[in-house]
Amino acid sequence: MKFLTSLLCAAQVCLMTLADAAPLSITLPPETAAFKPSSLPGYPLAQQKCSICHSADYINFQPPGMSLAQWTAEAGKMQHVYGAPISDQDVSVIGAYLAATYGSAKASDADVQAASNPPVEQPPTVSVAKVASALLKDNACLSCHAIDHKVVGPAYHDVAAKYANDPQALARVMSSIQHGGSGKWGDVPMPPFAQLGPDDLKSLATFIMSQ
CATH class of the missing domain: 1.10.760.10 (Cytochrome c-like domain)
Structure with a gap:
């Protein structure tokens, strides 16, 4: 009984010590990953929008040689599945940049140029x-x-x-x-x-x- 009482007292002392301890502080290392530079308009857009949710390192985790359609689908998944704050037009522009910079497409490809410069979205016409x-x-x-x-x-x-x-x-x-x-x-x-x-x-x- 005396042993049990001593054990309980020791436990109380440990709990009190933990309660008085300062909260644990964790300092993360600075972000060093960066999106590969490009003259395509999707480059600054990716820096602005994609960095909200994840590091540029996430791009390197994707399979190499992805096509324009695959990269555009990946950007679309960010919008529709994960709720990224990007529009359909942003998906097209970012997908073109990623395909030309990290995938199998070239910046001079006609479909990449078309995706990078979509028509300006017009507000719906009210009769x-x-x-x-x-x-x-x-x-x-x-x-x-x-x-x-x-x-x-x-x-x-x-x-x-x-x-x-x-x-x-x-x-x-x-x-x-x-x-x-x-x-x-x-x-x-x-x-x-x-x-x-x-x-x-x-x-x-x-x-x-x-x-």
Whole structure:
């Protein structure tokens, strides 16, 4: 019993000593690996994006002689499987650099050049009708107008017909929406929509004139 008590006391002393000890600090050696230089645009992009997740040494772990398709697939895996912060265009550009610098491709190859200089990604085009539909809803335009019949105000089809041959039609309709008015289509006044900007006014006027 006396031995057991002594053993427990010794264990408590060890635990207290560990608790008071400073946390273990580990210093990693500085990064020495670097991506092989290249004139291809994928070189600075790889330095910027790939280094976020891993060392340049990771490239050397891949099988030698990989093709453009294989290196591009490897870059795509980083994007889709591991969540690397790169776009589809980045995958193409980086894949071309890796294939020409570490694989079997050459920087002068036509497919490497094409992959290194993809077309600039354009934002999706939003149709005037879609923009106008949202504006009509947000501003309650369809409470007083309809496409093909009179409600409180004229049908948009009739407005388009009235201004069909007027070279200033778009500007006139935009002004009517912005400033409102009365007397053109009856005695009920149209309230002004002064809060709408030029782009919104143009979208609505273009939509009305297309009816």
